[in-house]
Amino acid sequence: MDPIIQAIIVRLIRTMGYRVDAEYFTEDHAWAFLPKMVAPLQAGRTLVPGVMHILMELGLTLGIRPGAESQYYRSALEKQLGPCPYTPEEFAHFLTLIRGQVNGYFEAAVSKSGPDLTGFGKSKPGSFFS
Structure with missing residues (x-):
């Protein structure tokens, strides 16, 4: 696993309140954390802004454009973490829950950000020239 990707995932896990030893952190640990990450979402809770x-x-570090289909996320993660232990349906379900949180958060942030003084209108995160 790329050290930058590892550092980001370790920071994600720590930001969610879990302890992790970065020195012994492996690809298997990263995959195993995915269900723990979506468990609060399945219980109706939201992720904190730092996690988003x-x-x-x-x-962005994985090179995935916002809004990409689930196979692109899976492929990019498998290049870093090895084979995904989840079925395509399970992975798509996890991704749908996470995407709903992230997209909802950033859309709300854009709508709350003061008046547009540029004349170009407010653009959504991840979209260019819109």
Whole structure:
């Protein structure tokens, strides 16, 4: 695993309140954390803003454009973490929950950000020239 990707994932796990030893952190640990990350979402809770920003950073570092289909996320993660232990359906479900949180958070942030003084209108995160 690329050390930058590892550092981002370790920071994500720590930001969510879990302890992790970065020195012994492996690809298997990263995959095993995915269900723990979505468990609060399945219980109706929301992720904190810091986690949302780290998830966006992870996607950008992996070279995934915002809004990409789930196979692109899976492929990019498998290049770093090895084979995904989840079925395509399970992975798509995890990704749908996470995406809903991240997209909802950033859309709300854009709508709350003061008046547009440029004349170009407010653009959504991840979109260019819109």
